[in-house]
Amino acid sequence: MSTQRLHVGIIGAGRIGKVHAESLAFRVPESRIVAIADVNREAAQAVAARCGIATVAESSEEILANPGIEAVLICSSTNTHADLIVQAAQAGKHIFCEKPIAHNLGQIDRALAAVEAAGVKLQIGFNRRFDANFARVRQAVVSGEIGSPRMLHIISRDPGPPPLAYIRVSGGMFMDMTIHDFDMARFLIGDEVEEIYTAGGVMVDPEIGLAGDLDTALIVLRFRNGVIGTIDNSRQAAYGYDQRVEILGSEGKIATENCYPNEAVISTGKMVRKDLPLNFFMDRYTESFASELRSFVAAVREDQPTAVTGIDGRIPVVMGLAARKSYDEQRPVRLEEVNG
């Protein structure tokens, strides 16, 4: 292992770029952030000041041209990911890229080919794999604690929908939100889905429907190994962020509950109650964001495969395309139908 800190550049200083900068600066001592860039220079400056980053670069190009940078975090908007991966790979940088790589398989394949050709490492930001709850579920499957998996249920509901302006460019709920759950399904079961059936609707806000998207969905997954899974998605849960999974196996089941800001239970003359669960991903998945970067930094420094590879970034996009096709055509769709 290298005894030196990994020198990192960050492209994108928005919400997730800031989260990653803070994780690297304060919680991953094996790394050092050399520079950060954002199309909004003030945003980059604010993060740099907060995290003690010496250089605010003028552009992503400046980051990629910096010979002192070994790895980049691509935290810019989705439509720039594929091109940036290609450029970063050609510049010989190791790459951590936020999900999704792109909404288009052609772009993804081009990006993965560039990574392959350059021989750099690529990790996709499916942070939930690093969450203590989901990691524990995966461990139960791997260890055989619950026998062979038979049924999987993923509940994944947001506290409220994003702005319509965002929804219009998001690629749709399947690409934007469910993509995490598609990854989770593959991760937990350790096998591939071959068919998807979607029952969905517009129940939260008719404007979302007018924008061509849906806001509520029940997605049935059929895995190659026979496991049947469901994903329950809603853009709105009145009580906050709802993130649970359950697996039934031949020898038992494992189920996770939501995470709460405290464990206090209050009993009054009217009810027994507790405070609402942690409201959104920033609070719920705080630790996992730091863990995924620790994992990436370690993979680069130790020259090991990354924990979430390029193909792990591609397959959920295929699943999203299949889910949408099933929703449109109201029939089960095999992944091979959309995996052009």
Add this chain to the structure above:
Amino acid sequence: MSTQRLHVGIIGAGRIGKVHAESLAFRVPESRIVAIADVNREAAQAVAARCGIATVAESSEEILANPGIEAVLICSSTNTHADLIVQAAQAGKHIFCEKPIAHNLGQIDRALAAVEAAGVKLQIGFNRRFDANFARVRQAVVSGEIGSPRMLHIISRDPGPPPLAYIRVSGGMFMDMTIHDFDMARFLIGDEVEEIYTAGGVMVDPEIGLAGDLDTALIVLRFRNGVIGTIDNSRQAAYGYDQRVEILGSEGKIATENCYPNEAVISTGKMVRKDLPLNFFMDRYTESFASELRSFVAAVREDQPTAVTGIDGRIPVVMGLAARKSYDEQRPVRLEEVNG
């Protein structure tokens, strides 16, 4: 209301007949069991002795011919239900009949027509509606505590499969086991399902598959009002009887847990644990069996509609036919396709 006890005859002294006899004898003082009959006379005699029933009748005919009997409980095997309903209706008896009425819609329609013609009351034995947990969920929907329902999940798993000999005559998992969940779905949401999609498999025992049945299923329900529901069925849960529901509404969610024999939690050097849930329906639904009979007896004595009508007995059979057709044809099936 009548001030006199309702005089009841019981046809069938098997497992469920015995449960109902005990409920009436010891927990429904507004009723009196006049006679009981079973093709196995010893079984009838044992129940009569246990419950203080004066007469062991020679046959169902003797029960139906007894002018001192106002109402009958039909607890015999499923294939006799429809004919017995017809005969009991023609004899002017009020009828409580175990589910399902029949596996065949023609037989059901004939039975319901006889009930209609005779003007007697009919209640179907969907006891789970009277379970405190599910009744509480229904109350939350009716009262608006969780707003308008959007998604429904029913988990219904047995501790282990019945004998193959039983499975072969059971009408299949959808008729035998899921039928309760079809009723629960209608009851909880208070609306009708119009389309069903089934993803199922044989995961517990290949012999079940060879017998033409399945043992594991995920059934997607689309209600007329837009609600999307799922039923998760397994013939085998290693940890026992698993009976839960969850509804997501516009203003919140309600979810029920399993019931346990005690509330003790033991923490040792290895784990934090509790005993297994109540193992099967006799323990889990004890109270609901008494409650459904109290409800039936009250409906007859007070001349009110029964809580679970003939049509409530018919529709789940239609749903079972649709679920099977979907399984066979691997596509969503509308109920009108099978509702001949």
Add this chain to the structure above:
Amino acid sequence: MSTQRLHVGIIGAGRIGKVHAESLAFRVPESRIVAIADVNREAAQAVAARCGIATVAESSEEILANPGIEAVLICSSTNTHADLIVQAAQAGKHIFCEKPIAHNLGQIDRALAAVEAAGVKLQIGFNRRFDANFARVRQAVVSGEIGSPRMLHIISRDPGPPPLAYIRVSGGMFMDMTIHDFDMARFLIGDEVEEIYTAGGVMVDPEIGLAGDLDTALIVLRFRNGVIGTIDNSRQAAYGYDQRVEILGSEGKIATENCYPNEAVISTGKMVRKDLPLNFFMDRYTESFASELRSFVAAVREDQPTAVTGIDGRIPVVMGLAARKSYDEQRPVRLEEVNG
């Protein structure tokens, strides 16, 4: 074992007499209630009608003189218990007596001597030993699941105080309410207490203090075997009936939770909540009332020792006297100081 039902007479048709009559009539088929008596004849008649009891006796004397009665349930007011035990023993009846036997050790000793002399069986109505939760805790101690007990905590809080008129004749909170917890402490640990320290106060209603009683207490128990225990008593818990225990042992702990009318959890935009626990002993301990009578009937029919003996009825009274003396003198009191 006798193959015949045990013939029982009931003395007292108040709240607890009615509970026991219903348990015997509907849930203990090995018994038959021959007669019931109460100073309020209408109360006895109502229970007789409800439970199908043939005879409403004029007096307890008539019950005791009835040669067809093998056992009596003494459910009359506490001040009559000791005399009735003496009379019943002299009449050769087996005895189930509600707690406490008396508030005065002399009366108790006279009653127990009469039982001893007559060679009849006596069981005291400490029903909570038969509760599934507490029985499970006792089992954990006996089986060694948690190793050797070190600390015991009993929480026992009523939803609200009884009327002042009742409190004035109740013998005080320790005799009326804590007496169940004193029994529970001995039962769970399986050893005797030798010293008690009470920290108490009047926090619920100053009138209770003016009546010479207290309404809130923390009682520290020191067992002979070194275990330290506490009893937390309150005459008022805003959220209802609170009945929990916890034991820390050398190898772990066991703790019980309250019992609820349903297992539904509701999450809304404000909180995560469930309904209040079962409100009072009639609901919380329903099953245990039937179980204690089954146990008594079985002990008589099979000529076995009863599960809760006369000495089990005496010792909690000694503990109550010590707790009170400690409260009055504000120092730890050894049981031998009050065990005259």
Add this chain to the structure above:
Amino acid sequence: MSTQRLHVGIIGAGRIGKVHAESLAFRVPESRIVAIADVNREAAQAVAARCGIATVAESSEEILANPGIEAVLICSSTNTHADLIVQAAQAGKHIFCEKPIAHNLGQIDRALAAVEAAGVKLQIGFNRRFDANFARVRQAVVSGEIGSPRMLHIISRDPGPPPLAYIRVSGGMFMDMTIHDFDMARFLIGDEVEEIYTAGGVMVDPEIGLAGDLDTALIVLRFRNGVIGTIDNSRQAAYGYDQRVEILGSEGKIATENCYPNEAVISTGKMVRKDLPLNFFMDRYTESFASELRSFVAAVREDQPTAVTGIDGRIPVVMGLAARKSYDEQRPVRLEEVNG
């Protein structure tokens, strides 16, 4: 508020010194660690390397003499605390000092007088006040959610006893372990204790008794406002670190549960189980260590009173003396008896 980071020196690089250094370095950006010292210079060097601290000082004197240091963290052994507080106060440094200040009230009073004379700020390291669970309980008391407090229970059990060598110099369990609970009792109720009764024993290891200490205790607290509290302490809980509180108030109760590494529940053919709670204070109270330092840094920068004052450091020592005296003399002891 100062716009500049608070310049801090750390005295002591042992277990807790390292925790605080990491908190300041990575989680309190408003501070900067200028120097660290430890009698074990290698320990100081290791922490300095880990946390990017520029200077490893030769001694605490060097830290205190450094004009660039505004505040010091005293993390050395307990016997040095009082003297270091005096010296730091005389050097004009603001002080964060680990608990306890000293085992001797004379030393404490001398230290507090020096702080008073110098006009510097002092915060004592009772980190648990900053734990999300306990803070929530305090909030419930302050807000009136549960009405007026009546009873308080604190459960505080360690996974296992420290080495005997440590126990011999620890000041005893009350000074070393219970001191946190004494502070918690005052914090949660917001009032002072006036009398303490201790029932304790040696149940974990007889060697602890031979060393003059105890390992298991039940401590009863009587507050001036009438509240009755208990502290349950054990040096050994087989299942790990047990840290819970419960308050009964006139309008309800609030109770906290332990914290777990994950929320997964596993059901198998034998039991329903989850993993053990977070094992010890480093994991259980991670966040509170950072929060208390954020609070200290903010108090200094904003010139506000600290959240845990010198008198908050003194009173728990008085309570510890009273608890010990009660244990020795087996009677309730008023705090004024030991508050020399």
